[in-house]
Amino acid sequence: MTSVAGRRAPARVGDPVAAIDTPALVIDLDAMERNLAAMAAFAHAQGLRLRPHAKTHKSAAIAQLQRAAGAVGVCVQKLSEAEALAEQGVPDLYISNEIVDPAKLARVAVLAGRVRLAIAVDSHLGIDRLAAALKAEGTEVDVFVEIDVGQGRCGVAPADAGALALRVVSHGLRWAGLQAYHGGAQHLRSAAERKAAIEHAAGAVRAAKASLALAGLACPLVTGAGTGTFALEAASGLWGELQCGSYVFMDRDYADNHLGPEPLGAAPVAFEHALFVKSQVISVGAAHAVVDAGHKSHAIDSGMPKVWQGGFEFRNGGDEHGILTPVLHTEPGAAALPSLGDTVWLIPGHCDPTVNLHGSYVGVRGGLAQGVVETVWPVDARGCLT
Amino acid sequence: MTSVAGRRAPARVGDPVAAIDTPALVIDLDAMERNLAAMAAFAHAQGLRLRPHAKTHKSAAIAQLQRAAGAVGVCVQKLSEAEALAEQGVPDLYISNEIVDPAKLARVAVLAGRVRLAIAVDSHLGIDRLAAALKAEGTEVDVFVEIDVGQGRCGVAPADAGALALRVVSHGLRWAGLQAYHGGAQHLRSAAERKAAIEHAAGAVRAAKASLALAGLACPLVTGAGTGTFALEAASGLWGELQCGSYVFMDRDYADNHLGPEPLGAAPVAFEHALFVKSQVISVGAAHAVVDAGHKSHAIDSGMPKVWQGGFEFRNGGDEHGILTPVLHTEPGAAALPSLGDTVWLIPGHCDPTVNLHGSYVGVRGGLAQGVVETVWPVDARGCLT
Incomplete structure (x- = not known):
């Protein structure tokens, strides 16, 4: 594994997305x-x-x-x-x-x-x-x-x-x-x-x-x-x-803003979610699943992350865990619990302090489903508080 | 300055407390x-x-x-x-x-x-x-x-x-x-x-x-x-x-627990606040002061930090700022705003994720007011998420 700032990076250039260790900060x-x-x-x-x-x-x-x-x-x-x-x-x-x-x-x-x-x-x-x-x-x-x-x-x-x-x-x-x-x-x-x-x-x-x-x-x-x-x-x-x-x-927090009439009369400038935390299901209960990403891997000052795949609500499970429960108002059968080992992609509530929790970015080309790791960048100014 | 894990540490062994850069994670x-x-x-x-x-x-x-x-x-x-x-x-x-x-x-x-x-x-x-x-x-x-x-x-x-x-x-x-x-x-x-x-x-x-x-x-x-x-x-x-x-x-969160009758019949085991974030006033307004420590320097998942000196309430000022306002019910005159450059000690709301935000601990011997830096320790497993 590539070492960034003394820490094992969660992936190597050329890895498939499936090989990225969790939790990891991933850029589309x-x-x-x-x-x-x-x-x-x-x-x-x-x-x-x-x-x-x-x-x-x-x-x-x-x-x-x-x-x-x-x-x-x-x-x-x-x-x-x-x-x-x-x-x-x-x-x-x-x-x-x-x-x-x-x-x-x-x-x-x-x-x-x-x-x-x-x-x-x-x-x-x-x-x-x-x-x-x-x-x-x-x-x-x-x-x-x-x-x-x-x-x-x-x-x-x-x-x-x-x-x-x-x-x-x-x-x-x-x-x-x-x-x-x-x-x-x-x-x-x-x-x-x-x-x-x-x-x-x-x-x-x-x-x-x-x-x-x-x-x-x-x-x-x-x-x-x-x-x-x-x-x-x-x-x-x-x-x-x-x-x-x-x-x-x-x-997630910016995406929750309601867009209004554009002051300049043109079409709104649209931005896409490009930052994700890749997490993995490590425990499954009768009515919930637990992923290995808590608020030491994503900042919750602006609320919980959103589950990118949809169908699940993310509840705070503490520093190192997130608890997924099915969103009840989805169609019946649409929200079976994920299985042990499944990948869950999280859209952080607030990107700035989330980035600050990670030693490196894993940059993926070709989408989160089938992409390949193109780059691993250090978060150069991580923890630069002074 | 001592370099810990590629980052400038906020103090050197032997420094007086006044010389510790801010914000810094300080152990009494x-x-x-x-x-x-x-x-x-x-x-x-x-x-x-x-x-x-x-x-x-x-x-x-x-x-x-x-x-x-x-x-x-x-x-x-x-x-x-x-x-x-x-x-x-x-x-x-x-x-x-x-x-x-x-x-x-x-x-x-x-x-x-x-x-x-x-x-x-x-x-x-x-x-x-x-x-x-x-x-x-x-x-x-x-x-x-x-x-x-x-x-x-x-x-x-x-x-x-x-x-x-x-x-x-x-x-x-x-x-x-x-x-x-x-x-x-x-x-x-x-x-x-x-x-x-x-x-x-x-x-x-x-x-x-x-x-x-x-x-x-x-x-x-x-x-x-x-x-x-x-x-x-x-x-x-x-x-x-x-x-x-x-x-x-x-x-702060543990200190907020109300102690009750001890199940073992003995005196309660008492613990003291030993972890602080040293911060500095960088801006003063008409009715508030701003310190250089926001939620990139202390975790707020369990609420805001407490101002150790008392007299002030800490409001969330974002990633890199905290806003101090006088606690209004204190005695008149007891809560004049601090001045530019003043040190403000914060007791974090939750110690575990706060530690994870810092590259090093500054260990002080002799108290926060007059003490001396005895050690600078790296946070060895900082950001170890996987």
């Missing part, structure tokens, strides 16, 4: 490539920059596929993610999050000497410390001021954007624009709720731009948006760069 | 050692074997501390966990779970040539395949028949134990006894509920022993129990081996 490469192309085509058609969020996949190989499809670079959420992807050759990285620790900022400054790097700020202290670290190292980064566009997490109030941007400029740092991402809007189920949330976010962006104008500063770029809302940000005319991440894989 | 070594000693003393006093569950810590170093305190070996939940711990020198391992895949069973047979190994079974097919794999390799394992004692997951009905045990014996395998663990009972909040659940489990064990007697077989050992109920299993006189895992760290 054909579906993933269609997702990559669909998002790239959308951004190109809208004249927008695409900087996909690599917090989803944590993979240099996938980041490079996104760049090859036209992405300007990728976002990450943590410095150590940026370091891991830079080490694997990704040349343009944006840490779309705040860092205030001087020891971490010293590493940011070092990394900025190796790749094109950007970072978000939302405090005067953070800006001052960033400036000190960059000055000590003699390097530069692009600096985005994050505004709170409705998420209620990081970011300053829009009216404070001007003062922070002036602080960025006063240190001679590269002023890059606004970070404006509404994470909470991505999974609002109805199209109307998502539309209202992004209208609110757009109002915040307008207010922040007014604050910048009052401070005598232009706004080179507004960056943000996610898989649940990107067409709305695009339609607003305010955002210049899209940060969608999950589109590459599509999880 | 003094508290952990008291937990280890308390459980070892309990098992010794009761004349029971202790085989702690290493699914909690996934660490060879901690497994060896448990063995030094008198444990006969450790349990694991997955074959790859056993392989990882065996590679680091743990000599006695019990896979307390079912395996039916022939390729995995071939690895079981190989591993059995290197360490003393045991495994659970709950199907004729699983027994037949295990026997074939061991015969091919010429090795032996101890075989426990798992019975369902109320969990509703793996395990046969007690009345079927005799038939399965006969199948084990018919293959010439080493018949070891019954696996009888009630995971669902561990977190029942009231002592009365836990007592009722273990009374039910004890009834199942008695029924299984009757089934074995009918089949003409003795029951060498009953193994099971967890941190929430072990005193009840001990008091029953049926179990001969305790598998508790979480006692070593104690998470």
